[in-house]
Amino acid sequence: MHPAQPFRVGDRDTLLAFLRQHPFVTLAASVGGRPMVAQAPVVVREMHDELVIDFHLSRGNILAPHLVQSFRAVMLATGPDAYISPDGYESADQVPTWNYLSVEAEGSVAVLNEAELIAQLDSLSEQEEARLLPKPLWTRHKMAPGKFEAMLRGIIGGRLFVDRLEGTFKLSQNKSAADRLGAAKALGKHPLAKLMREVER
Numbered sequence: 001m002h003p004a005q006p007f008r009v010g011d012r013d014t015l016l017a018f019l020r021q022h023p024f025v026t027l028a029a030s031v032g033g034r035p036m037v038a039q040a041p042v043v044v045r046e047m048h049d050e051l052v053i054d055f056h057l058s059r060g061n062i063l064a065p066h067l068v069q070s071f072r073a074v075m076l077a078t079g080p081d082a083y084i085s086p087d088g089y090e091s092a093d094q095v096p097t098w099n100y101l102s103v104e105a106e107g108s109v110a111v112l113n114e115a116e117l118i119a120q121l122d123s124l125s126e127q128e129e130a131r132l133l134p135k136p137l138w139t140r141h142k143m144a145p146g147k148f149e150a151m152l153r154g155i156i157g158g159r160l161f162v163d164r165l166e167g168t169f170k171l172s173q174n175k176s177a178a179d180r181l182g183a184a185k186a187l188g189k190h191p192l193a194k195l196m197r198e199v200e201r
Protein backbone atom coordinates (compact mmCIF):
# COMPACT_ATOMS: atom_id res chain seq x y z
CA MET A 1 0.00 0.00 0.00
CA HIS A 2 1.17 3.52 -0.80
CA PRO A 3 2.32 5.19 2.44
CA ALA A 4 0.82 8.63 1.70
CA GLN A 5 -2.31 9.22 3.76
CA PRO A 6 -4.35 11.03 1.06
CA PHE A 7 -4.44 7.82 -0.98
CA ARG A 8 -5.39 5.42 1.80
CA VAL A 9 -8.87 3.89 1.92
CA GLY A 10 -10.11 2.32 5.14
CA ASP A 11 -13.87 2.22 4.67
CA ARG A 12 -14.82 -1.46 4.86
CA ASP A 13 -17.85 -1.23 2.55
CA THR A 14 -15.80 0.56 -0.12
CA LEU A 15 -13.03 -2.04 0.10
CA LEU A 16 -15.43 -5.00 -0.05
CA ALA A 17 -17.25 -3.49 -3.02
CA PHE A 18 -13.91 -3.12 -4.81
CA LEU A 19 -12.94 -6.73 -4.07
CA ARG A 20 -16.27 -7.96 -5.40
CA GLN A 21 -15.88 -5.82 -8.52
CA HIS A 22 -12.32 -7.11 -9.13
CA PRO A 23 -12.46 -10.79 -8.09
CA PHE A 24 -9.33 -11.97 -9.91
CA VAL A 25 -6.49 -11.52 -7.41
CA THR A 26 -2.80 -12.11 -6.96
CA LEU A 27 -2.00 -14.29 -3.96
CA ALA A 28 1.49 -13.85 -2.51
CA ALA A 29 3.12 -15.82 0.29
CA SER A 30 6.51 -16.86 1.59
CA VAL A 31 6.48 -20.56 2.38
CA GLY A 32 9.63 -22.21 3.65
CA GLY A 33 11.53 -19.00 2.98
CA ARG A 34 10.66 -18.96 -0.72
CA PRO A 35 8.42 -16.21 -2.15
CA MET A 36 5.52 -17.62 -4.19
CA VAL A 37 2.77 -15.99 -6.24
CA ALA A 38 -0.45 -17.34 -7.72
CA GLN A 39 -3.47 -15.78 -9.40
CA ALA A 40 -6.98 -16.91 -8.62
CA PRO A 41 -10.67 -15.98 -8.92
CA VAL A 42 -12.26 -15.36 -5.54
CA VAL A 43 -15.54 -15.15 -3.68
CA VAL A 44 -15.74 -12.74 -0.73
CA ARG A 45 -17.83 -14.02 2.18
CA GLU A 46 -18.81 -12.77 5.61
CA MET A 47 -19.19 -15.84 7.82
CA HIS A 48 -19.99 -15.73 11.54
CA ASP A 49 -18.81 -12.10 11.82
CA GLU A 50 -15.56 -13.02 10.06
CA LEU A 51 -14.43 -11.87 6.64
CA VAL A 52 -13.06 -14.67 4.44
CA ILE A 53 -12.03 -14.90 0.80
CA ASP A 54 -12.44 -18.30 -0.87
CA PHE A 55 -10.40 -19.28 -3.93
CA HIS A 56 -9.16 -22.29 -5.83
CA LEU A 57 -5.93 -23.21 -7.59
CA SER A 58 -4.85 -25.82 -10.07
CA ARG A 59 -3.14 -28.65 -8.23
CA GLY A 60 -0.13 -27.93 -10.43
CA ASN A 61 0.18 -24.42 -8.99
CA ILE A 62 3.31 -23.73 -6.93
CA LEU A 63 1.27 -22.81 -3.84
CA ALA A 64 -1.24 -25.66 -4.09
CA PRO A 65 0.74 -28.32 -2.15
CA HIS A 66 1.21 -25.90 0.76
CA LEU A 67 -2.49 -25.20 1.33
CA VAL A 68 -2.84 -28.25 3.56
CA GLN A 69 -0.21 -26.91 6.00
CA SER A 70 -1.60 -23.35 6.23
CA PHE A 71 0.42 -20.16 5.83
CA ARG A 72 -0.02 -16.38 5.90
CA ALA A 73 -0.61 -14.62 2.64
CA VAL A 74 -1.55 -11.32 1.03
CA MET A 75 -4.16 -11.02 -1.70
CA LEU A 76 -3.95 -8.06 -4.04
CA ALA A 77 -6.91 -6.95 -6.14
CA THR A 78 -6.15 -4.28 -8.72
CA GLY A 79 -8.31 -1.94 -10.75
CA PRO A 80 -7.52 0.53 -13.50
CA ASP A 81 -4.13 2.27 -13.55
CA ALA A 82 -2.58 5.03 -15.66
CA TYR A 83 0.67 6.87 -16.23
CA ILE A 84 0.28 10.55 -15.36
CA SER A 85 2.38 12.91 -17.46
CA PRO A 86 3.42 16.26 -15.95
CA ASP A 87 2.30 17.87 -19.20
CA GLY A 88 -1.29 17.65 -17.96
CA TYR A 89 -0.64 19.74 -14.84
CA GLU A 90 -1.15 23.47 -14.59
CA SER A 91 1.84 23.77 -12.23
CA ALA A 92 5.42 23.72 -13.50
CA ASP A 93 8.28 21.50 -12.34
CA GLN A 94 6.24 18.38 -11.63
CA VAL A 95 7.37 14.79 -12.18
CA PRO A 96 5.63 11.80 -13.80
CA THR A 97 3.71 9.43 -11.57
CA TRP A 98 1.24 6.55 -11.75
CA ASN A 99 -2.35 6.57 -10.52
CA TYR A 100 -4.10 3.32 -9.61
CA LEU A 101 -6.62 1.55 -7.42
CA SER A 102 -5.80 -1.53 -5.37
CA VAL A 103 -6.94 -3.40 -2.27
CA GLU A 104 -4.89 -5.72 -0.06
CA ALA A 105 -6.29 -8.45 2.16
CA GLU A 106 -3.92 -10.27 4.51
CA GLY A 107 -4.44 -13.24 6.77
CA SER A 108 -3.95 -16.93 7.33
CA VAL A 109 -4.85 -19.44 4.64
CA ALA A 110 -6.46 -22.84 5.19
CA VAL A 111 -7.49 -25.57 2.77
CA LEU A 112 -11.17 -26.06 1.84
CA ASN A 113 -12.76 -29.49 2.11
CA GLU A 114 -14.53 -30.89 -0.94
CA ALA A 115 -17.99 -29.59 0.01
CA GLU A 116 -16.56 -26.10 0.64
CA LEU A 117 -14.66 -26.20 -2.66
CA ILE A 118 -17.83 -27.13 -4.56
CA ALA A 119 -19.67 -24.30 -2.80
CA GLN A 120 -16.88 -21.90 -3.83
CA LEU A 121 -17.12 -23.00 -7.46
CA ASP A 122 -20.91 -22.71 -7.49
CA SER A 123 -20.79 -19.27 -5.87
CA LEU A 124 -18.07 -18.13 -8.24
CA SER A 125 -20.02 -19.24 -11.31
CA GLU A 126 -23.18 -17.59 -10.01
CA GLN A 127 -21.27 -14.39 -9.21
CA GLU A 128 -19.66 -14.12 -12.64
CA GLU A 129 -22.60 -15.39 -14.70
CA ALA A 130 -24.70 -12.62 -13.14
CA ARG A 131 -22.43 -10.10 -14.88
CA LEU A 132 -23.42 -11.62 -18.25
CA LEU A 133 -27.17 -11.21 -17.88
CA PRO A 134 -29.53 -11.38 -19.66
CA LYS A 135 -27.94 -14.55 -21.04
CA PRO A 136 -29.18 -17.72 -19.29
CA LEU A 137 -27.01 -18.64 -16.30
CA TRP A 138 -24.50 -21.46 -16.74
CA THR A 139 -24.36 -24.03 -13.93
CA ARG A 140 -22.31 -27.20 -13.55
CA HIS A 141 -25.54 -29.19 -13.96
CA LYS A 142 -25.20 -28.53 -17.70
CA MET A 143 -22.12 -30.78 -17.75
CA ALA A 144 -22.20 -34.46 -18.66
CA PRO A 145 -22.57 -36.84 -15.70
CA GLY A 146 -19.23 -37.40 -13.96
CA LYS A 147 -17.39 -34.66 -15.85
CA PHE A 148 -17.52 -32.09 -13.04
CA GLU A 149 -16.33 -34.64 -10.49
CA ALA A 150 -13.43 -35.62 -12.74
CA MET A 151 -12.35 -32.01 -13.22
CA LEU A 152 -12.73 -31.29 -9.51
CA ARG A 153 -9.80 -33.61 -8.84
CA GLY A 154 -7.50 -31.20 -10.67
CA ILE A 155 -8.00 -28.26 -8.29
CA ILE A 156 -7.72 -27.44 -4.61
CA GLY A 157 -9.57 -24.78 -2.65
CA GLY A 158 -8.34 -22.31 -0.07
CA ARG A 159 -9.75 -19.75 2.33
CA LEU A 160 -8.04 -16.56 3.46
CA PHE A 161 -9.17 -15.42 6.93
CA VAL A 162 -8.80 -11.65 6.61
CA ASP A 163 -7.26 -9.79 9.53
CA ARG A 164 -6.00 -6.78 7.54
CA LEU A 165 -7.91 -5.01 4.78
CA GLU A 166 -6.55 -1.81 3.24
CA GLY A 167 -6.85 0.08 0.01
CA THR A 168 -4.95 2.62 -2.06
CA PHE A 169 -6.95 4.78 -4.44
CA LYS A 170 -4.26 7.06 -5.86
CA LEU A 171 -6.12 9.70 -7.86
CA SER A 172 -3.89 12.80 -7.56
CA GLN A 173 -5.51 13.80 -4.25
CA ASN A 174 -2.15 15.35 -3.27
CA LYS A 175 -2.33 17.83 -6.15
CA SER A 176 -4.20 21.08 -6.51
CA ALA A 177 -7.65 20.89 -8.08
CA ALA A 178 -6.31 22.55 -11.23
CA ASP A 179 -3.47 20.05 -11.56
CA ARG A 180 -5.70 17.05 -10.80
CA LEU A 181 -8.38 18.13 -13.28
CA GLY A 182 -5.73 18.91 -15.89
CA ALA A 183 -4.26 15.42 -15.49
CA ALA A 184 -7.74 13.92 -15.72
CA LYS A 185 -8.42 15.85 -18.93
CA ALA A 186 -5.15 14.58 -20.40
CA LEU A 187 -6.27 10.99 -19.73
CA GLY A 188 -9.28 11.47 -22.03
CA LYS A 189 -11.76 8.61 -21.70
CA HIS A 190 -9.58 6.47 -19.42
CA PRO A 191 -11.64 5.02 -16.50
CA LEU A 192 -9.43 6.82 -13.98
CA ALA A 193 -10.21 10.23 -15.45
CA LYS A 194 -13.80 10.17 -14.18
CA LEU A 195 -12.68 9.08 -10.71
CA MET A 196 -10.06 11.84 -10.58
CA ARG A 197 -12.68 14.45 -11.43
CA GLU A 198 -14.91 13.14 -8.62
CA VAL A 199 -12.24 13.33 -5.88
CA GLU A 200 -13.35 15.33 -2.84
CA ARG A 201 -10.72 17.68 -1.46
